Amino acid sequence: MRDGGMSEPHDADASRRPLLVVADSLAATYPGSDAPALASVTFELRGGQRLAVLGPNGGGKSTLLRVLSGQLQPSFGKLELPAGRVALVPQTERSRLDFPVSALDVATLGAVARLPWYRRPSRADRALALDALGRVGLADRAHRTYGDLSGGQRQRVLVARALVQDAPLLLLDEPFSGLDAPSRRRLELLLEELAGAGRGLLLATHDLDQARACELVLCLNRVQLAFGEPERALTPQVVERTYGAWLHGTGDPEEQPASPGRTP
Amino acid sequence: MLEPLTLPFFQRALWEILLLAIVSGLLGTWIVLRGLAFFAHAVGTATFPGLVLADGLGFAPFLGALGAALAVAWLVAMLAERRATSADSVTALALAAALAVGIILASDVFAAQASVERLLFGSLLAIGWSDVALAAVVALVALVAALLGGPRWLAAGFDEVGDAARPRRGAGLALVLLTALAAVAALSAVGALLATAIVVVPAATTRLVTNRVASWQIATVLLAAAQGAIGMWVAFQVNVPPGAAIAVLAGAVFLLVAVVRRIAASRSRASMALAALGGVAALAFGGCAGGNGSTARSGQLEVVATTTIAGDLAGEVGGREVAVTTLLRPGSDPHEYEPRAGDVRKLAGADVVVASGLGLDAWVDELIGASGSEARVVRLGDHVPTRLEAAGGRGGEVHHGEGDVDPHWWGDPHNVLAAVGEIERAYAAADPHAAGSVAKNAAAYRRRLRVLDRRIASCIARVPWAQRRIVTDHDAFAYFATRYGIELVGAVIPSTTTRAETSAGDLAELERTIRREKVRAIFPEVGVSPRLAEQLARQTGASTAYTLYSDALGGPGSGADTYIGAQRANAAALVAGMSGGAKRCETGA
Known part of the structure; x- marks a missing residue:
């Protein structure tokens, strides 16, 4: 037993938990663009920690998720993912709501990622998927058509899929957007539980309150502005710089491409 | 009612259509789900250059078609991967390129033959067991591929961003190549233009009423098989081409299902009953139409x-x-x-x-x-x-x-x-x-032929040698010209494949020849578009007023519905055209 173990469990256990992400001076540039969409990103994430990536639209959050999930190669810097597998929980609107699949079918798709190409998801994988749906509180909706579920339920199905994928690191892209208060609360509890069970969670968000609820926060506006525990990292200056452009209403369009000169 | 089942050609066609039903259920569903329907259609049509190449170099048309289809599929997959353009535009681009290559090959490299076009159309009634074997192989490949690829295609299609099944490139490419394979398999049965109707339409129909992949695939196999068998049977009874009959039936069923579903959703019982009634009436009408009996009396030879x-x-x-x-x-x-x-x-x-x-x-x-x-x-x-x-x-x-x-x-x-x-x-x-x-x-007929021959000869003889120079639409009159001493200066289209085109250089050369040789008339053929001939005539002052019968006789009442009648009509047209209308030819019976 360490001192203050009860009040600061994450800090106390931190060094014992396995490292999941080590990023050092990461930069990423989209093909065909000169200006990096993301630069100077340096952080560490361990199992059991929730890291909120905070930033305005177009600030580089999605770019960071793409780099971490291997869809985009970093143009500079070093990235280590010691645990290997990464599960991405995308925004639910990005998935096809008209697909002929049940919630259980979607959750089962998580198994496809870890199976070799010649194997189909087995009965055991389906049982695992049903179990995962139970953990996100959707056991009774397992056989409903995915497109007919509410936004919050769909988001939880995607989390269940990530659980079936059995990756130690989960990347969640704006998981709370479009959810009503009860759904939101439900998802928060679920994420807290997952972290408690030792998984690392990285949440892209532009919600300050959400970020404050996490163990770690990383402020991003094209470049990394701060990283650390919320109470230390989220100084008024950092918040101002993170949201400067956004608050002043210059209205960054959507997500990525860089208009040169915007970079502070 | 079951008589057709005893006929070997009907049995083969039925096997073929049932095997294609499996392909439709297993691959057609994924083609619909992943938005590849237009691609499937395009890749079938894009086999044209492969067919021309196979015909010209003398290897199996199937290999030519498959090669061309896979090449186009690969091209589309590679270009779409770069995401510079949408997959639809890339597909249209590849299709246009393939057709252009085909036309150049058919017109200028090889002398394309009619068989190429027939392969593009295909016929269920002319297939052999080798075609059925090919369909069986494709059905088997589709089965294995759908079992292995299904979950990956679903994962990749479900959300491309969060696709859990990376690396997915192999699976996506596999689906595109399999689509090409399915299109080629359907090619010999129903041809490129109707292949989509057989492979894709049943899946699109059943998608309206199913909500899970497995039930959708089973329903599609059953629907495609039922549609195929019923379409074949109706085509047999009404004596229409079976491929077209199946395609029309598939389209009708799709419409019917879509309408009924729409009405069921709006919960109007009366109009639902009406639609059902309409559907039944349409089927009954289709079932009752036509039928033609044999005309031979006993003792007559069937020819x-x-x-x-x-x-x-x-x-x-x-x-x-x-x-x-x-x-x-x-x-x-x-x-x-x-x-x-x-x-x-x-x-x-x-x-x-x-x-x-x-x-x-x-x-x-x-x-x-x-x-x-x-x-x-x-x-x-x-x-x-x-x-x-x-x-x-x-x-x-x-x-x-x-x-x-x-x-x-x-x-x-x-x-x-x-x-x-x-x-x-x-x-x-x-x-x-x-x-x-x-x-x-x-x-008796030989006597009439000899009379005909003498009369044509004396007719043509009235035209001075110097004027006996003609340009025809196609190279179809060499025997006539040789027999009666006419010089064929050229032909507007140097190949009769309708997909072949005359090059600008050929046309310019022909125009110079027409002026130099003082050709007075260009003779379009009955039933062939005279546009090129007319354009050439405008530029050279030659006449296109007289048309010739080449490969086919005229209809009843045209006076050219017999061989002798057609030859007479041709002789009259040639004499009038060559002499600038100054001479007439009386070959009357």
Whole structure:
């Protein structure tokens, strides 16, 4: 037993938990663009920690998720993912709501990622998927058509899929957007539980309150502005710089491409 | 009702369509789900250059089609991967490129033959067991691929961003290549244009009423099989081309399901009943229409002729001893023939088949094979005394025949005399009792042919030598020109494949020739668009007022519905055209 173990469990256990992400001076540039969409990103994430990536639209959050999930190669810097597998929980609107699949079918798709190409998801994988749906509180909706579920339920199905994928690191892209208060609360509890069970969670968000609820926060506006525990990292200056452009209403369009000169 | 099931050609077609139903259920569903329907259609059509290449270099058309389809599929997959353009635009681009390459190959590199176009159309009634075997292999590949690829295609299609199944590139490429394979498998059965109707439409229909992948696939297999079998049966009873019948049925079922579903959603019972009633009425109407009986009286020889000219000769020689069925219709292009079940049945029951030969109607061999017919086959062109090289002079452009022989032998009546002898011999061998009567008919017809020959010769002789220079639409009049001393200066389209095109250089050269040789008339052919000929005429001052009959006779009442009538009409047109209207030709009976 360490001192203050009860009040600061994450800090106390931190060094014992396995490292999941080590990023050092990461930069990423989209093909065909000169200006990096993301630069100077340096952080560490361990199992059991929730890291909120905070930033305005177009600030580089999605770019960071793409780099971490291997869809985009970093143009500079070093990235280590010691645990290997990464599960991405995308925004639910990005998935096809008209697909002929049940919630259980979607959750089962998580198994496809870890199976070799010649194997189909087995009965055991389906049982695992049903179990995962139970953990996100959707056991009774397992056989409903995915497109007919509410936004919050769909988001939880995607989390269940990530659980079936059995990756130690989960990347969640704006998981709370479009959810009503009860759904939101439900998802928060679920994420807290997952972290408690030792998984690392990285949440892209532009919600300050959400970020404050996490163990770690990383402020991003094209470049990394701060990283650390919320109470230390989220100084008024950092918040101002993170949201400067956004608050002043210059209205960054959507997500990525860089208009040169915007970079502070 | 079950009579067709006893016919071998019908059995093969049924097997083929049932195997394609499996392909439709297993791959068609993914094609619909992943938005590849247009691609599936395009890739089937894009097999054209492969077919031309196979025809020109003499390897199996299937390999040519498969090669071209896979090349196009790979190109589309690679370009779409870069995401510079949408997959639809890339597909359209690849299709246009493939067709362009095909046209250049067909027009300028190889002398494309009619068989290429027939492959693009295909026919369920002409397929052999090798086609069925191919469909079986594709169905098996589809089964294995769908089992392995299904979850990955679903994962990748479900959300491309969060796709859990990376690396997914292999799976996506596999689906695109399998789509190409399915299109090629359907090619020999129904042709490129209807392949989509067979492979994709059933899946689109069942998608309206199913909500899970497994039930969707099973429903699609069942629907495609039912539609195929019913379409084949209806086509057999009504005597229409089966591929087209199945496609129409598939489209109708889709519409019906869509309408009923719409109405069911709006919960209006009355209109639902109305729609159901309409559907039943449509089916009943389809079921009752048509049906044609045999025309042969007892004791008559059953004769099937391919072209209208062969049919006319077969009838003249046979007289009352024979009942002649002609497969091609008056004025129709031999390329655009699609067999109907009635044709195959006629062939199956025929005593004698009279074909034009020299490759013009090579498709009949396939059909005879499919029908299991034991008829005597007379290929008239094989027995004629005068044989000309195909389209001499301009770099080995072969007319639509096999090999290097011009197949329009009937332009010279002396050849027809020989053909009449062949028909006579075949009839006598098939029915010795009819020999005497047939010999009388043949002798009478020979006399008329000799009269015709003399009259045409004297007609043409009225035109001075210097004026006997003509340009025709195609190279179809070499025998006629050789017999009567006319110089063929050129042809507007140096190949009769309708997909071939004349190059600007060829056209300019022809224009110079027409001016230099003082050609007075360009002769369009009946039933062929005269646009190029007319344009050439405007530029050179030549006339296009007179048209010629080449591969097919005219319809009833045209005066050219017999061989003799058509030859007379051609002679009159040629004399008038060459002399600038100054001379007339009286060849009257």
